[in-house]
Amino acid sequence: MNRRYIISLSALTALGFALLPSTAISKQKSLKDQLVGTWTLVSANQVSKEGVKSDRWGPNPRGRAIFEANGRYSFMIFRTDIPKFASNNMNQVTAEEAKTAIQGMTANYGTWSIDEATKTLTTNIEGSSSPNLNGGTQKRIISSISADELKYTNPASQIGSVDDVVWKRAK
Amino acid sequence: MGADFGVLGGHMNKKYVPALFAVAFVTAFAFPNSGFAQGKSLKDQVVGTWIYVSSTGKRDDGSTVLRPSLQGAVTYTADGRFHFITTRTDTPKVASSDPSKPTPEEAMAIASGSVAYTGTYTVDEATKTINANIETSTFANLVGAPNQRRIISSITADEMKFTNPRTPAGVTLEFVFKRAK
Numbered sequence: 170m171n172r173r174y175i176i177s178l179s180a181l182t183a184l185g186f187a188l189l190p191s192t193a194i195s196k197q198k199s200l201k202d203q204l205v206g207t208w209t210l211v212s213a214n215q216v217s218k219e220g221v222k223s224d225r226w227g228p229n230p231r232g233r234a235i236f237e238a239n240g241r242y243s244f245m246i247f248r249t250d251i252p253k254f255a256s257n258n259m260n261q262v263t264a265e266e267a268k269t270a271i272q273g274m275t276a277n278y279g280t281w282s283i284d285e286a287t288k289t290l291t292t293n294i295e296g297s298s299s300p301n302l303n304g305g306t307q308k309r310i311i312s313s314i315s316a317d318e319l320k321y322t323n324p325a326s327q328i329g330s331v332d333d334v335v336w337k338r339a340k
Numbered sequence: 341m342g343a344d345f346g347v348l349g350g351h352m353n354k355k356y357v358p359a360l361f362a363v364a365f366v367t368a369f370a371f372p373n374s375g376f377a378q379g380k381s382l383k384d385q386v387v388g389t390w391i392y393v394s395s396t397g398k399r400d401d402g403s404t405v406l407r408p409s410l411q412g413a414v415t416y417t418a419d420g421r422f423h424f425i426t427t428r429t430d431t432p433k434v435a436s437s438d439p440s441k442p443t444p445e446e447a448m449a450i451a452s453g454s455v456a457y458t459g460t461y462t463v464d465e466a467t468k469t470i471n472a473n474i475e476t477s478t479f480a481n482l483v484g485a486p487n488q489r490r491i492i493s494s495i496t497a498d499e500m501k502f503t504n505p506r507t508p509a510g511v512t513l514e515f516v517f518k519r520a521k
Binding site: 206207225231233235237239241243245247249251252253254257258259260262264265266267268270271272274276277278295296297298299300301302339 | 434456
């Protein structure tokens with residue numbers, strides 16, 4: 170192996186690496202691969218079938234969605250203006266406190282999959298803070314995704330509203 | 341080869357280099373497991389989703405607290421976030437077509453039967469402790485609560501057990517989880 174050969178080999182390698190990143194990320198990365206990770210809620214707007222905007226999550230809601238590469242997900246959204254309960258014993262909450270707490274949050278977990286062609290995210294709910302959702306399936310249409318931002322809509326929520334949800338990648 | 345490799349020094353001769361590679365090669369194949377198993381931190385073992393199997397509760401005086409039938413999961417991400425959720429399996433469904441509008445009785449049943457919280461965590465390898473910083477919770481009183489520790493009593497590829505020492509209700513809980521497949 171002489172020096173000239175080593176240098177030209179290095180040059181070729183360098184060229185290869187320079188060409189690789191753009192094709193690998195923009196063309197070969199599936200929607201699934203782009204979704205994997207942790208996302209922080211930015212906003213979740215709900216518009217009823219009558220066209221009325223609702224503010225179910227109040228000001229500055231806190232939410233997180235985790236999509237694992239192995240197909241597991243976990244999802245939570247909380248209002249941040251729920252007052253503390255009077256008792257520190259969770260079994261002694263009042264009906265009013267309970268109702269406020271339940272209406273101000275949602276949490277569920279299970280498995281997820283993506284239909285790349287229709288950009289549809291399907292979640293199979295194994296467990297949920299809302300017993301009505303247990304064992305159910307939800308579909309969300311991904312309207313845009315970049316390295317930092319994810320937007321999807323729920324065109325058919327349980328109560329007939331349309332949800333537009335925006336997330337940013339957790340840093 | 342007249343080039344000076346700097347770091348390796350100019351003394352290295354051609355005969356020595358292949359021998360070094362051969363040694364490195366053999367080493368990599370001879371010890372694939374020992375390096376992995378010993379090098380894997382508790383944090384690395386914890387990352388992922390764990391499905392609730394069972395739990396037991398004990399009061400300070402050692403008496404047993406009856407635990408309801410629960411389902412749930414805990415997820416730890418590599419970037420330091422976690423989700424925890426358990427719900428009673430006997431929680432009634434909300435009869436209304438809008439599940440966000442439960443009756444007071446339904447709300448009580450759901451609220452007292454569901455625990456969900458999320459936040460950030462760190463692992464103390466020495467004390468085998470997960471230190472949780474709770475950012476939001478179904479039980480708002482837990483938010484920002486100090487000393488939220490989960491002490492790992494055992495962990496394998498498939499099973500994890502940890503203790504939640506003394507909840508706000510004064511009970512020490514031990515949880516068993518299996519890794520989600």
